[in-house]
Amino acid sequence: MTNPFDYRGVLAPYMKALIRIKESWGLTVISTRWTYKEFDEYTIQYGLTEPVITKDLIGSWAKSRENDCVRTFYGKCCRLSELARYMNEHGVKSYIMPLPKCTNDRGFTPYIFTKEQMQAIFQESDRLQRESHRKDDPIMSVPCLIRLLYSTGLRITEALSLRNKDVDLDRNILKVGTWGSTKNGEDRLVPICNSLKENLLRYLHYRSMLPILGITDGYHPFFIKLNGTALSSANAYRWFKKIYTKCGIAYKGEHFGPRVHDLRHTMATHSLAKMVREGLDIYAALPLLAACLGHKSLLSTEEYVRLTCNEYPELLEQCSSLNDFIYPEKYGSE
Structure with missing residues (x-):
């Protein structure tokens, strides 16, 4: 069986060791695994031959992450800073990047393709x-x-x-x-x-x-x-x-997209609009969409109600009862 987290770059031993420590503490490491997999592939592409994290390496990697939203990019920077600290603690002098600014506001609007x-x-x-x-x-x-x-x-x-x-x-x-x-x-x-x-x-x-x-x-x-x-x-x-x-769709800049991940947002918005148009009660539609997207709760899926109403204003009345419950301030002031 192929292991997707079988890192192959020169930093692999440190990545694996840090993950083992996190697991021994009972921490969830799935996000760390994926960040290190991505960074491992980048170090190979970069041509890193010495097991050390340099400022130039981090700067080059950061420029390649233009499709990450602010929160995602911040999380990856935190995990790579942890890796650099771990390497420093074990005698490998590595660059610890300053963490970028990050807001806790999740209210960004993804790009929804028509x-x-x-x-x-x-x-x-x-x-x-x-x-x-x-x-x-x-x-x-x-x-x-x-x-x-x-x-x-x-x-x-x-x-x-x-x-x-x-x-x-x-x-x-x-x-x-x-x-x-x-x-x-x-x-x-x-x-x-x-x-x-x-x-x-x-x-x-x-x-x-x-x-x-x-x-x-x-x-x-x-x-x-x-x-x-x-x-x-x-x-x-x-x-x-x-x-x-x-196709004539303009790129709005770093961290603003459109991004590959916006295909997921677009699918959710289009699907929810289709179900509402076909007469499915939105209370029944949300759990179906949540199951397909792999959300553990409806809280993550409910945001697509707002996105759908923004994209398809004619559906606003059909969604209004749920909107008033989920977004009382936003929809009450508009």
Whole structure:
């Protein structure tokens, strides 16, 4: 069985040791695991050969995180600062970054793509052409990955952690979180609609033509580059930005997006609007959406009521009873 947290960079021994300490204290380490996995991949790409965290390394890494929201970026900085302190305590002089400013306000508004924008993104992704002859080109997987993120609302880490055995096209379900990829550490089943199934089958058809040993094995990564290795979050961020820019959608700047994660917000908003339009009581719709998104409680899902009403004002009256309960000040003053 492939371990997604088998770090391979020169900082791997320190990452693994710090995680073991946290686990021995009974702490939840899933976020730390994913931050270190991402940083481990970056150190390899950066070409780090000495097991030391330098100011230049941190500065370069920070510039690569333009798709992270403020709170996410702050959390990652905290975990890397912990790693640097641990290394210093063990005789490896490493740079401890000053933590960025972070507000506890979760009231940021994600970028919600319109139906027309999503259609344009799909069409543009289908027109992608290779820009080089690199064997690690992820271009073949990108169109299908974007469709899966929009259709299911998976987080990018959840989607990229899928193995072949997690994609059950006989029962039309995805098994998410088998490898500890979910935010809360719990696995779940996510349904596959017919149009997504068609795209997954088409992707598998062309993927099977690659001369990669073990490409169909159950534990092999589902989304791969042309050399058979798994896609990274950086691959997804870079190509998604390139696609929506070609569609005339402006990038608003660092930490403001649009981001890959906004596909999840867009799916939730579009799905909630569809259910309300079809007459489903919103009290019944929210638990369905929460289960699909993998939220442990309705508190996280309720924010999509506000987003949906912002995007579709005509639904405001249908949502008003729940809005008055959840957002009394916001909707009472408008």
